[in-house]
Amino acid sequence: MFSAINVIVKGKVQGVGFRPFVYALSKKHQLNGTVQNNIDRVNIILEGEKQQITKMLKELELSPPKLAKINEIHIYETQPVYYKDFSIIQSEINTEASVTSITLDAAICKECLEEMRDPLNRRFQYPFINCTQCGPRYTIINRLPYDRPNTTMSAFSMCTACQVEYNNPLNRRHHAQPICCAECGPTLTLLNKKGELLAENHTAVLKTIELIQHGEIIAIKGLGGYHLACDAYQEKAVNRLRLRKQRPQQPFAIMVKSLEIAKSLCHITVDEEKIITSSAMPIAVLHKKTDCALPEIIAPDLTTLGIMLPYTPLHHLLFEGNDVECLIMTSANPSGFPIQYKDTDLTNLQEICDYKLTHNREIVHPIDDSVVQLDERKLLFYRRARGFAPEVFTTNSTVSNIVALGGNQKNTFAIGKQNQIILSPYIGDLKNEEMNQYFEEQLKQYSKWYEVDIKNVAVDKHPSYSTTIFAKNYNCNIIQIQHHHAHHVSCIEDNHLDEPCLGIILDGTGYGDDGHIWGFEFLYGDANFYQRLGHLKYTPLPGGEKAVKEPWRNAVGMILSYWPNEGRKWLAKLFPEKLFEINIIEQMIAKQINTPMAGTCGRLFDSISAILGICMTSTYEGEPAIKLADKMNHEQVENSSTTYPYQIIPTIHNQLELDFSPMIYQIIQEKLLQKPLNPIIQKFHRTIVSSCVDMTLKIINNNPHLSRTLVLSGGTFQNNYLRKEIQRQLEHKEFNVYTHKNIPCHDGGLAFGQMIIAAKAISK
Structure with missing residues (x-):
């Protein structure tokens, strides 16, 4: 039975050899028609025996090229044109189309590697060998669609041999846009x-x-x-x-x-x-x-x-x-x-x-x-860049004309178009003019690339963030979003949850609604709203950013705030070479000079790391916490349930406050007694887990109407032990616990959450 259909395939289907793959399938199944790239899809017309069309479509769906990722296949019956053959036709540009999934740079494939090592091959030892299954993509694209004239390879005219391969639909290099050889390519x-x-x-x-x-x-x-x-x-x-x-x-x-x-x-x-x-x-x-x-x-x-x-x-x-x-x-x-x-x-x-x-x-x-990093079978992103980014995510929210600028650390930004979010690759920490300029250049390129008319800009609430200051350059609606709310929603959206839920956000630094530094948060809500139901007790952070770079200052602030008198004696033993600075810090705390109040998990890890002598000065972001957590790898983790003491105290704001001073006291005494470090570190980790579980249970007991769905987000959840144990223990208590899948749990995922929150705010 003769049939004619139009097949539209969406996903990562450009620059991956998809059209020659379709061409080869059409020949295999004796079908006629056409295949064509659009800016966001591949459009296929198939004519022939219905049974053969069905077989071809099944093979197309189940065995696409290895770099391809099919998100959607739509099939429509159409009037036959009675094509005499099957052909690949020129790409069509449709600026009204949805966002294309950009083909990412891919590692050299096995076939190209074998050719490069073959003395008889014309690309022997050629360092720019590639085909439709490997080589540069994203890094060389000037504009879409992904065709050679739109890439930096347009500067190299193909030799006759490369042109023949490029034009042959049955060749592995058919329409491989970076195709080249020693005769005609880069040197x-x-x-x-x-x-x-x-x-x-x-x-x-x-x-x-x-x-x-x-x-x-x-x-x-x-x-x-x-x-x-x-x-x-x-x-x-x-x-x-x-x-x-x-x-x-x-x-x-x-x-x-x-x-x-x-x-x-x-x-x-x-x-x-x-x-x-x-x-x-x-x-x-x-x-x-x-x-x-x-x-x-x-x-x-x-x-x-x-x-x-x-x-x-x-x-x-x-x-x-x-x-x-x-x-x-x-x-x-x-x-x-x-x-x-x-x-x-x-x-x-x-x-x-x-x-x-x-x-x-x-x-x-x-x-x-x-x-x-792989934790068992779970893929965790520390830096989402080459091979994974930029990525296009589909959402149920309308995000057109929104740009989310992310945070100052591990920055990524996001651009919205229709119901799709384009999350940029990792940019880095915006801590100097050069990084700020780099951020601005990349954002400008993306805005032009995707033809986004920016009308709304989502930024972090921190008034001193470079992104917050940069947003003022736009003459449009600026939406300020609390840091940990963005973390919360990034995990909600990453898991496609559609109801308000609890969130445990363990993080380094985030500007709070009360002007203090947040980072050990128990939230409830979704993209429309959030409630702060619990947090870590505030302690002084003498010197602000200086205390982040020198964790021992953080420890001094905590100890003096809890024990103004005997704390000085302990500090003299813990940090004997810092007595002069400790005297100054004591005055700073007393007079509240450059000493913000902070309650963050990151700063707690910093303090314990310094008290135990593991990391006194941080030379890279997260070093004290990373080295503290890494000590868990040296020996087998104890099969013990013992924890340090802590207190959970109701506040006048109808919240719960977590006080770790009893734990810090015991850790100081054990350190001064020169107890082994590993048992202390393991017990410290168990205490963090136990406190999070206890806080969650108390919150639910106080608010039994709340959902028992819960998300975990924030940079501290890069700590595998904390993430797994908190999830395991809460699931044992009949909570539905979700962690990040495709978006980093740290500040590299902020823009994703900001985008969704901004979209909801605009829709209101």
Whole structure:
């Protein structure tokens, strides 16, 4: 029976070889018609035997190209045109269409890698080999749709051989937009500090390997920007890199030659292996083996390593035919500054690197490496970037003409169009003019790219955030959103919940409605409203931001506020070298000079970390808490239910206040008695879990009408033990507990929650 249908496929279906895939299927099933890209879909016309059409559609749905992600398939009967053949026709641009899911940069595929290693192949040792299943995508797009003239590859005219492959619907490189070869594509150059040419193409690769083996630091231009690379086994080189990059303690990521090398360094589960070998090839945080031979300086005082595999052809070439096994591969910028990605950025790298291995394929959209961790089978995002972002999320809310600017730390922003949210890749911490400018440039590009008419801007309530100040540049409606409400709603939306629910938000810093610093919150609500039902008792934070960078100050503030007299004696023993500063801090607290009041989980972890002597000065964001939590990995966690004491006190505002002073007192005494640290740390973690469960039960007892659905959000929930134990114990108490799935629990997810809250506010 003859039939004619129109098939519309939405999702990640551009730049993934979807049209040639459809073409090949049509030939297999003897069908005629057309396939065409639109800005947000692939449009297919099929004519032929109905039974064959059904078979083809089933195969299309069940076995799409590996980079494709089909979100929707719509099938409509249509009048037959009686096509004589099946053809791929030119892309159509429809500016009224919904947002397209942008094809993300993908790691080199197995087929391209084999060709690159084949001396008889014309792309032998070519560092820019790619096909429809791998290579640059997002980083080279100037505008949509994703066609070669709209990418930076338009600067390279295809040679005859590449053109033949590009035009052949049955070839793996049919309409692979970055297609190229040594004859017609980008070239490599190795430069010294003065910018003088030392070598080109494969000779440049060989010379780079030689320099790395001699302990040099090389700036290497990759997919989304420059990396700094050196031999991870050469401790002197790693030390020099730390000094030059001004990164004394923050762990470095390493790129290893193969999966086998990774397994020799770290414990790797089946699921971890799947994620580090996927097309995204992120940095995965893995647990080190006790006999790991890498220098401790790579990840000081931590039992984990951030490991990734080579994901570009150039990376593989750097490991070919030599004994280099592990490279430090860190973003090429001074700490706290934007990723370097422009050719003009080379001058900024002169003080950090010894040589530069660069190429002439322009990067339009810089992007960092993603950082993930698998906790059992759950994927956790520390940095949502290359291979995962930008991402388009569909929502039930109307978000058109809204921009959500996120927060100041781990910034991402979000743009709304119709019922879709475009969440940007990781930007970074907006703590200097350079980062602010980088943020503004990326936001401007996205607004232009998606043709968004910005009428509403959602920002954090903190009056001093760069994003709050930047929002004033827009002559439009500015919607201020409380920090932890945004966290709460980001997790609600991430799990597609549609009713008000409880939220435990454990976080570092957030500006509260009362002007104090919040961060240990028990909320109830949804995108329309929230109630604060409980929180941590406030203590002074002497010096404000200075106390965040020097956690011992935070500990001094807490101890003096709870025990003004005997606290001084304890402090003299805990921090004997800080007596002069302690006297000043005491006066600051008494006179309330630059001493905001804070009740945050992050600052509590900071204080305990300092009291126990684990981290006195924070050289990177979250260091005290990260090192404190990492101590849980050194030994088997005790199978114990013992906790430190704490108090839950009703307040005049009909809220519950959590007071940890009894716990802090006992921890101080145990530290002064030189008790072992691990039992203290484990008992501290159990106490946080116990207090959260008790607070939740008391809130429900006081408000029995509230839903027993609960979400967990905030940066502290990067702590796997806390997240799992709080979830486990509350589920045992018959709560429905949800954690983040696709959105980071930390401030990288704020913009997502801000967007939904703003949409509800506007709809009112």
